[in-house]
Amino acid sequence: MNPITQGIDSHIGFKDWTREREVATIGTNTGSIALAFQDWRHFKEAFAPELIELAVSETKGRVAAIVDPFGGSGTTALAAQFLGIKPTTIEVNPYLADLIEAKIATIDLDAAAAAFGRVVERAAEAKAHSAGIFPGAPATFVEPGVKGRFLFSRLVAERITAYREAIADEASADIRRLFTVVLASATVPASNVVVSGKGRRYRRGWQKRLIDPATIDDWFRDGVLRALYDLRLYGDRACIDYTLLRGDARERVAELPDHDLAVFSPPYPNSFDYTDVYNVELWTMGYLDGKAANLALRNSTLRSHVQIHRDMAATGIQSGLLSETVRRLENVAGHLWNKNIPAMVAAYTADMATVLRGIAARMRPAGRTYMVVGDSRYAGIDVPVAAILAQISPGIGFEVVRVEPCRSMRASPQQGGRAELAESLVVLERR
Numbered sequence: 001m002n003p004i005t006q007g008i009d010s011h012i013g014f015k016d017w018t019r020e021r022e023v024a025t026i027g028t029n030t031g032s033i034a035l036a037f038q039d040w041r042h043f044k045e046a047f048a049p050e051l052i053e054l055a056v057s058e059t060k061g062r063v064a065a066i067v068d069p070f071g072g073s074g075t076t077a078l079a080a081q082f083l084g085i086k087p088t089t090i091e092v093n094p095y096l097a098d099l100i101e102a103k104i105a106t107i108d109l110d111a112a113a114a115a116f117g118r119v120v121e122r123a124a125e126a127k128a129h130s131a132g133i134f135p136g137a138p139a140t141f142v143e144p145g146v147k148g149r150f151l152f153s154r155l156v157a158e159r160i161t162a163y164r165e166a167i168a169d170e171a172s173a174d175i176r177r178l179f180t181v182v183l184a185s186a187t188v189p190a191s192n193v194v195v196s197g198k199g200r201r202y203r204r205g206w207q208k209r210l211i212d213p214a215t216i217d218d219w220f221r222d223g224v225l226r227a228l229y230d231l232r233l234y235g236d237r238a239c240i241d242y243t244l245l246r247g248d249a250r251e252r253v254a255e256l257p258d259h260d261l262a263v264f265s266p267p268y269p270n271s272f273d274y275t276d277v278y279n280v281e282l283w284t285m286g287y288l289d290g291k292a293a294n295l296a297l298r299n300s301t302l303r304s305h306v307q308i309h310r311d312m313a314a315t316g317i318q319s320g321l322l323s324e325t326v327r328r329l330e331n332v333a334g335h336l337w338n339k340n341i342p343a344m345v346a347a348y349t350a351d352m353a354t355v356l357r358g359i360a361a362r363m364r365p366a367g368r369t370y371m372v373v374g375d376s377r378y379a380g381i382d383v384p385v386a387a388i389l390a391q392i393s394p395g396i397g398f399e400v401v402r403v404e405p406c407r408s409m410r411a412s413p414q415q416g417g418r419a420e421l422a423e424s425l426v427v428l429e430r431r
Contacts, residue, residue, distance in 0.1 A: 051425075052079035055263050055370040058427075065259040069249040069266075069355050074100035076263045077242060084238030088259065090245045090252045092300050094287045095184060095278055097246045102178045102227070104242045109232050115175045116224050119166045120217070126162035133157045136290035137283040149202070151191045151280065159213035160187060160284055163220060182227055184281040186219035191280060199276045248300040250351055253358025260367045262359045267304040268374040269348040269385060275301060303347035312343035314350035319391045321384065322349050328381045335379040345376075345383055353392055360397040360430060369398065369428040372406060375421045386424035398428035 052075070056063045063085055068076035071091035077100060080087035087104070091097040133142050134157065140146050143154045152160070160183065167179045188195050192206035203209060245252045249266075267274050275282070275297055282288045288297065298308050322345070329342040336342075359369055376383040390400045406423045 049075050049079040051370060051372070052076055052263050053083065055261055055368060056083060056085065059261050059368045060366040061260065061364075063260045065257060066261045066263060067256055067259045067359065068262065068264045069253055069256075069359065070264045071100050071244070072096060072265070074103050077104050077244075081237045081239045081242065082234075085261075086239055086241045086243075088243040088245065088257055090247070090249045090256075092246070092248055092297070093275060093278060093282075094246065094297075095181070095281045095285060097244060098177050099181045099184075101244050102174075102181045103230075104244075105174055105177075106235070106240050107174045107178060107231060108172075109228055109235075111172065112175050112178060112224075112228060115170050115172070115179070116221075119163065119170065119179060120221070122166035122169060123159075123162040123217075126165065133161050134284055135286070136288065136293070141283060151193055152284075153211065155213045156190050156211050156216065157284075159216040160190070163216065164284075164286065178227060179224065180285055182223035183220055184285050185223050186216055187284045188280050189219065190216060193280070195277060195280065199272070200280065249302070250354045253355050254361075256358060256362045258362050258364065259359075260364055262363065262367075262369040262371075264370075265372040266352060266355070267302050268376060269304045269345055269383060270374070270376045273298055273301070273305045273307040276307075302351045303344060304351075306338045306340045306344050310347075312340060312347040314343070314346040317346065317349055317353060317392060318395050319349065319388055321391050322346060322388045325381070325383055325388065329378060329383075332379040332381060337378075341378050349388055349392065352389055353396065356389075356393065356396050356398070356428075363430045365430055367430045368401070369426075369430075371426050371428075372423060373426060374423045377421060386422065386426050390426055390428075393426075393428050397431055399431055401427040401429050403427070 052066070056066075065088065066076060066080045066085050067088045067090075069090045071077065071089040073096070074089070077087035077089045081104060089100060091100055133154075140149060141151045142157045143150045143152065145151070163183050164180075167176055167183065170176050170179070190211050192209065193200040193202055243257065245255060275294075279288075279294075282294075282297075288294050295308065299310065303310055303312060326342045326346050329336065329345065333339060333342070356369070363369070371389070373385045373389060375385050386403050390403050393400055403424055403426050406425050
């Protein structure tokens with residue numbers, strides 16, 4: 001028996017216990033019961049899957065279709081499938097889109113187990129690479145790096161590349177996708193950096209931290225075992241259908257099908273580009289191959305940050321609270337770390353209005369939207385994001401049901417660093 005298949009089957013006796021993981025504190029998944037599949041990559045800031053269960057129970061009428069315009073870790077899509085509801089998910093980040101689809105798609109597990117053996121064999125036979133490691137990636141990615149700083153030793157980078165090429169030789173797109181996201185999950189642990197919601201930084205004492213390239217073999221094997229175990233154990237989910245739309249949520253919301261419910265958490269207007277959180281996986285797995293691709297991805301995200309130069313034009317937003325907030329930010333412009341922050345706040349609101357209009361256009365009357373959003377602060381000026389979005393929602397066709405706090409967040413150093421910013425659940429109902 002294939003060792004991967006044998007490893008999976010040895011766990012099936014725990015099926016009753018693991019059913020408790022199917023659908024698990026609103027706002028964050030930290031401390032919640034883990035949803036199956038969600039330990040493939042850690043998402044500290046993802047909202048808890050129990051929010052989807054709450055939203056379904058509170059929405060009037062039958063919920064047959066649910067949408068999430070910011071797919072992220074796939075929480076909404078997975079929870080919907082477990083509840084017997086067809087999900088439609090939009091995700092702009094190609095790595096995250098693959099991660100989501102690897103979780104929610106149906107895959108031939110016997111074929112995947114057999115493919116694992118072939119991939120391992122081809123990777124073991126791969127010769128050292130003198131060039132072509134992570135093409136187009138910044139020079140800091142591979143030893144010797146820049147000024148002695150680098151993310152990966154050359155030997156580790158070569159091992160990752162050997163697996164990438166071995167995976168690419170598989171005929172099945174589903175298997176290639178699954179193995180790619182499993183391999184990606186090993187890249188940050190194998191690197192000299194740690195990644196948080198605010199980007200990446202070098203590990204303390206990273207110069208003395210030596211990773212044996214063979215560790216990649218172990219992590220890839222264990223990751224495949226974990227993934228196939230989840231896929232086999234939960235292959236009989238109540239719904240196995242789904243739609244995944246890849247690309248800019250502001251554009252792809254126009255393609256949403258008819259739906260009854262939307263549950264999501266968008267990027268927050270905190271001046272941070274969330275693509276930076278995943279740039280290790282994006283570059284090492286070949287999702288990005290140069291500066292142009294990186295810039296195109298950044299420009300396809302919400303205007304929630306000022307890390308790149310963008311058109312921040314925003315018109316047609318009827319919100320006195322937004323206007324007052326922008327005016328107050330402009331009054332302290334000399335204390336802002338970036339002069340474009342006031343315009344960014346307005347542009348972010350305009351982008352969110354576009355997304356909400358797209359959701360409203362295909363949502364049935366009495367359908368609901370549940371969104372978890374976070375406030376921001378610049379130069380002591382609060383940006384009440386939840387209240388602003390609630391204020392513009394009636395003009396889009398929604399009635400505000402409630403706005404309630406989920407948790408408090410610690411602000412970034414640029415925003416004061418204090419744990420006083422609210423993260424809120426905004427509940428809207430389609431009129």
